[in-house]
Amino acid sequence: GPSHEEAATETARSMRRTNPNVKNTFYYKSDIDAEFQICSDAGPVFEKHPDWRFGDNYVNASSPSFRRFWADHLLRLARETDEADATKPLFDAFYIDGLGGPPPFPTVDGLDHDQSLAYFEGMREMTLDLQNALDDLGYGQIAIANGLDDPAGLPDHSSFAPSSMIDHFAIIQFLNRDNGKWLLEPMRKLLFDVARSPINDNRTIIIKGWPGPIIDQRDIWPNNTQPKTDEGMRRAAAKMLNSALALFLLVAEDNVWFSYSWFWDASDYIPFGKNHTCPDNFYPVFECPLGEPLGPPKETEGAQYEYTREYQHATVYVDLKNRNATYVAWHSGDSEHCPGSVDAENPTEMEDGRNDGTILSKNFRNGLKLGASISME
Numbered sequence: 460g461p462s463h464e465e466a467a468t469e470t471a472r473s474m475r476r477t478n479p480n481v482k483n484t485f486y487y488k489s490d491i492d493a494e495f496q497i498c499s500d501a502g503p504v505f506e507k508h509p510d511w512r513f514g515d516n517y518v519n520a521s522s523p524s525f526r527r528f529w530a531d532h533l534l535r536l537a538r539e540t541d542e543a544d545a546t547k548p549l550f551d552a553f554y555i556d557g558l559g560g561p562p563p564f565p566t567v568d569g570l571d572h573d574q575s576l577a578y579f580e581g582m583r584e585m586t587l588d589l590q591n592a593l594d595d596l597g598y599g600q601i602a603i604a605n606g607l608d609d610p611a612g613l614p615d616h617s618s619f620a621p622s623s624m625i626d627h628f629a630i631i632q633f634l635n636r637d638n639g640k641w642l643l644e645p646m647r648k649l650l651f652d653v654a655r656s657p658i659n660d661n662r663t664i665i666i667k668g669w670p671g672p673i674i675d676q677r678d679i680w681p682n683n684t685q686p687k688t689d690e691g692m693r694r695a696a697a698k699m700l701n702s703a704l705a706l707f708l709l710v711a712e713d714n715v716w717f718s719y720s721w722f723w724d725a726s727d728y729i730p731f732g733k734n735h736t737c738p739d740n741f742y743p744v745f746e747c748p749l750g751e752p753l754g755p756p757k758e759t760e761g762a763q764y765e766y767t768r769e770y771q772h773a774t775v776y777v778d779l780k781n782r783n784a785t786y787v788a789w790h791s792g793d794s795e796h797c798p799g800s801v802d803a804e805n806p807t808e809m810e811d812g813r814n815d816g817t818i819l820s821k822n823f824r825n826g827l828k829l830g831a832s833i834s835m836e
Contacts, residue, residue, distance in 0.1 A: 462500035471549050475541055482551045484603065485536055489529070489582065490557030492518050501532050513578055514569035520581030521574075529816060530589045537593055537600055548598040552622065553589065556605045558582050561612040587619040608632065610652040613659070622663035625654060628771060629706055631674040639672025639681040639782075643764050646779045654710040655756075661714075668703035668719040670696045672782070678721050692721055692736040700742065701798060702785040707758045708749075708775045709768050743796035747789050748772035772798075 461469070471483040485776075488494050492512055495505035505511060511518060511525040512790060518526055539549040559565075564579040566572050586602050593600040607616050607623035616623045627633065633645050654664060672680050678692075679685060685694045707717040720727035726735035750771025758766040764779040772791050777783035788799030 463494070463498040464500050468536065468549065470690050471539075472542060475543070475549070479541075479543060483549060484552040484554050485533070485550045486554045486556065487533065488556045489585070490518060490520075490559075490578075491516050499532070501528075504528065513574055514567075516569065517567065517578060519578070520585050521577035522581070525642065526581065526585045526588055529585055530592055533589055534592055534596070537596055537598070548600055550600065551598075552601045552603050553593075554603045554605065554624070555586050555589075555620070558586070558606055560606060561609065561679075562616040579605055583615075583619040590619075590621060601615060603663070603665065607653065607664075608649070610648055610656070613656055617658050617662060621661075622665070623659075624665040624667060625649070626667050628666045628668060629703070630669050631675065634672055634674050635681075636674045637681060639674060641779050641782070647764060650706070650710050654715065655712075659714070664715045666707050666710075666715060666717045667719075668700075668717055670699040670703070670705060670719075670721055676722070689734050689736055693738045696721060696736060697738045697742070700744070701787055703774050703781050704744070705777055705785045705787045708773075708787060709766055709772070709777050711752070743793070747792040747797035747800075 460466075467485055471485075473741070474481050474483060479645065492505070493516070495502050495518070499505070502816075505528075506526075508525070511522055513521075515520045518529075520529075533553055536550055537548065537553070541549055542549040559579050559582070562579075564576055565576060567575045570578060583744050586604060590602045593602065601747045602620050603622040603624055604616050604620035605624045605626055607613070607625050608627045612623075629641065629646065633642055633649060634640065635642060635813050652672075654666065671685070673685075674681055686695050703719055704717070707715075711717070718728075721736045726732045726737065728737060729735070730737045730741060748771075750773075753769040753771065756768040756775075756777075766775075766777045768775040773787050774790045775787050776785060786798065789797035790800060791797070792800045794800045810832060
């Protein structure tokens with residue numbers, strides 16, 4: 460079959476034919492050698508350099524020659540241009556997974572301490588080299604570093620990448636594993652010391668939202684209470700969206716983007732294939748008006764860990780002590796799809812916890828609009 464690169468390139472071209480304004484991101488699991496051995500059309504070159512491996516499964520990111528090879532390989536994709544506009548790159552960003560957490564770095568299974576340190580430091584040099592090369596191309600492309608979940612990671616991420624994904628946003632380490640409730644102080648730090656940190660003012664931040672209290676991957680809720688069927692997952696994705704969206708809109712600025720899905724397959728993001736977990740009608744909340752934020756988030760007076768934020772057409776309520784009291788209420792829009800809104804022809808009241816949608820990106824002036832795509836392996 461096609462290589463990772465061929466499949467992603469054709470997918471990106473197909474998406475641009477459908478929507479010329481869509482943003483394409485190329486995903487790379489950069490730490491394991493199988494990405495080159497099995498998936499990549501650069502595999503034959505990689506196989507000729509045993510010194511480019513660490514242990515049985517990892518790339519030797521400490522090798523300058525490997526880092527040059529890796530960057531040159533991705534730059535070939537970065538030079539691909541749009542079919543309809545040769546001045547526009549086909550890929551707008553390169554999502555770099557597998558970078559690991561902030562220092563002090565752990566010892567990786569199968570590697571000794573010195574090899575592990577060289578590996579993590581090399582991964583960061585490799586990503587920085589890629590970004591410098593992308594800057595030289597002049598298309599405005601960016602490298603997105605995965606794994607920003609802790610304030611301690613901010614100085615690390617900002618030193619080698621202009622963009623980061625907060626992957627475990629409000630899940631796993633931010634939850635009580637027994638009951639799925641948010642851990643109050645870790646969540647406060649996530650929202651205000653990570654997502655809204657001044658360090659990120661000139662960086663692009665992507666928030667990965669999730670349906671419900673996921674305490675482990677893949678898609679596990681406390682006491683194994685997650686839905687067990689595709690239809691159940693579709694219903695849960697729709698129902699849980701509003702609280703996930705509220706957390707995002709509490710901290711959002713023009714440089715902060717949001718994605719929402721059960722996991723990372725295409726069928727999790729869109730109603731694609733018979734086993735998709737995205738609702739059949741996608742997410743009608745994209746049509747709800749939002750408008751500009753009318754100010755920063757505010758802590759509710761006399762109520763610790765409770766916050767509000769006003770937008771032109773919606774109010775955001777976040778109570779870190781109560782997921783059901785964390786939601787977005789719209790002031791206008793289609794009352795069927797914009798929870799909290801009331802229209803003259805079909806008045807209705809807000810239903811607690813009613814959730815109807817997701818957002819892969821946002822534009823404050825025009826409401827919630829689809830504007831980003833992920834090209835996956």
